[in-house]
Amino acid sequence: MLDLERLRSLLRVATSFIHSRWWLRFSDRRRLEAWQARQLTRFLRETAPQAPRLSAFRGQPLERWPGMDKALLMNEFSACNSQNIDLQAALDVALQAEHSRDFSPQLGELTVGLSSGTSGHRGVFLVGREERERWAGTLLARTLPTRLLGHLLPWRPPLRIAFFLRANSRLYTTLSSRRIDFAFHDLLLGLDAALGALEQQQPHVLVAPATVLRALADAHQAGRLRIAPAHLVSVAEVLEEEDAQRIEHAFGHRPAQIYQASEGFLGYSCEHGNLHLNETHLLIEPEWLDQEQRRFQPLITDFSRTTQIIVRYRLNDILQLAPTPCPCGRAERTLAAIEGRADEIFWLPALDGSGLRPLYPDLLRRAIATAQANLEEWRLRQEGMDWHLQVKAVEPGKADTALRQALAAFFQQQQVQPATLHTTDWIPDEPGAKRRRLLLQRRPEGAPCTY
Ligand SMILES: [Zn+2]
Incomplete structure (x- = not known):
């Protein structure tokens, strides 16, 4: 069943995994910045001008490029992607998936993601096939602890990942393969519906919003759920300290964090449990909110994307820098916390x-x-x-x-x-x-x- 397309796709995931895990690991901030500068030059010359809104800025330094945010991206959707896709076509696919709970339909080769509209603005984002595969490799490379790497070897049983989210996406099922047994649990069905399937799968890795991890921890403590995941990852919500402690108490591991939004893969926690910005794949300009320069709203330029062009995009999140560097030695900035959103x-x-x-x-x-x-x-x-x-x-x-x-x-x-x-x-x-x-x-x- 391993046809040529599937093999190519697996190779891309694997290459991106190896590249991100062992090659793109910077301990020297100047080397990281030099890498970013090279990637940025290429991106601003070749990729970003393919979006009609930005074509006039080809060859200019980043400071001269206009900023964008979710509202602008929605209003000028077709001018902000390189494939000339209009908003209605993308929305049709995304809303259809939301209602039918079948998340497989695509727009040609493109995956359409719908971001949660907590502030009233729903966002639609496009991801191309190769971008998706590179993303899957990078995400695994950045989040999988060394003790679980052995499961990716062909003679070992596959790595079992259970994933709880509001909506599934091709983005996530890209991870599914012979080496990875990937189970999506639909949060709209409620938690109790998932307990049986979860026990049956016995996941090595449990990925869920912080509140869901906490509810699963409570179910575990109450004897209603018997699983022993080796790695827990909190996504999509602020992880509060009390929740982190309850989860660790139940499962014996402190939850790691992935800071992932439709806007991109923005950060991950390292083996010391500290959250780093994914600056190897994105350029992040801080817009400081306080005089001490500890809190900021990030402006992101994602030089690893080719379909949805993200240049100086203002995220609605408030990030807080850690006061001291992380002992892991990574050159990527360390966060004390993702505090929340600007309207908090x-x-x-x-x-x-x-x-x-x-x-x-x-x-x-x-x-x-x-x-x-x-x-x-x-x-x-x-x-x-x-x-x-x-x-x-x-x-x-x-x-x-x-x-x-x-x-x-x-x-x-x-x-x-x-x-x-x-x-x-x-x-x-x-x-x-x-x-x-x-x-x-x-x-x-x-x-x-x-x-
Ligand atoms: Zn670290």
Whole structure:
């Protein structure tokens, strides 16, 4: 059954795997930057100008190229890809797959990905066949621990990967082969539906959003799920420290992280558990959010893509740099955290009258997590000076008091005017929904921003 096409495809995955794993490993920042500069020159000369919107910039240095974001990419879809595909054609394929839950249809050779539209903007992204195969090789190379590499050898039983996501994609099933037994579990069907299949597969690697890993850890602790994965990977949601601890306690391994979005494969955690930006394959320009230059929104230029052209694309994420380099010695930047999205920053007027001050998601989460409120779940929404807090707590009355005290202390520490807090009962998410703890709906009026 191993026809020529399949062999070519396997070779591309394998080449990209070997190349990324052993060749493209930079410990010297200057060598990494020299590699990026060479890739970028080629990309800006040959690939990026194939998108009509960018053809006029051929030969110019990156600083002169225009920026883009999700809204622009959707509005000028056909001008932002090299194949002249229009938005409606791509959307038709993507929405059809969403509804039928059959994720195999493609647009010719192209895979169409739909990004989650938590902020109201749904994004559609195109991936070509060769890009997909290179991506699969790179992803495995960056995330598979050495102790599992042996499963890729032909005389060993295949590596078993279980994968939980809202939607499957050709992107992921590209990984499936004789060496890799890949099982996709549809989150829309709910978790209980997957427990039986999961036990039967006995995955070596378990990949899922943080909240799903936590729910599986709880099922394991309760004796409802008997699996012993050797490697756990958290995707698609912020991995909170309490969840990481619960998961590690249940399965004996701390979850690694993949920072992957439709926009690209953006980061991965190394053997020391620290998250690195995938700067070997992307150029990432930080747009600093604070004076200390620790928090930033990334502008990405993906010089490894050829269909969907991503140049100086502003991601809606807030990243926080680690204060010290990682002991693994990689030259790629180390992150302390993916804090969340730009609409998870809350704002309150500064006490000194200097305008609105940003309250970053990381700080908000910590203030609530350390409130001694014994919370099972919570969600916070800002509407001007009103903050709406939904909680699920063992003792709701006590939790309410503890949260009010903790937030009062937080406002004082941040030197901002206190918001009015409204607490209500917890309303559970739809199955398969992405966890969003924080949501800024409206900033307070009448005060200018401090930046
Ligand atoms: Zn590292």
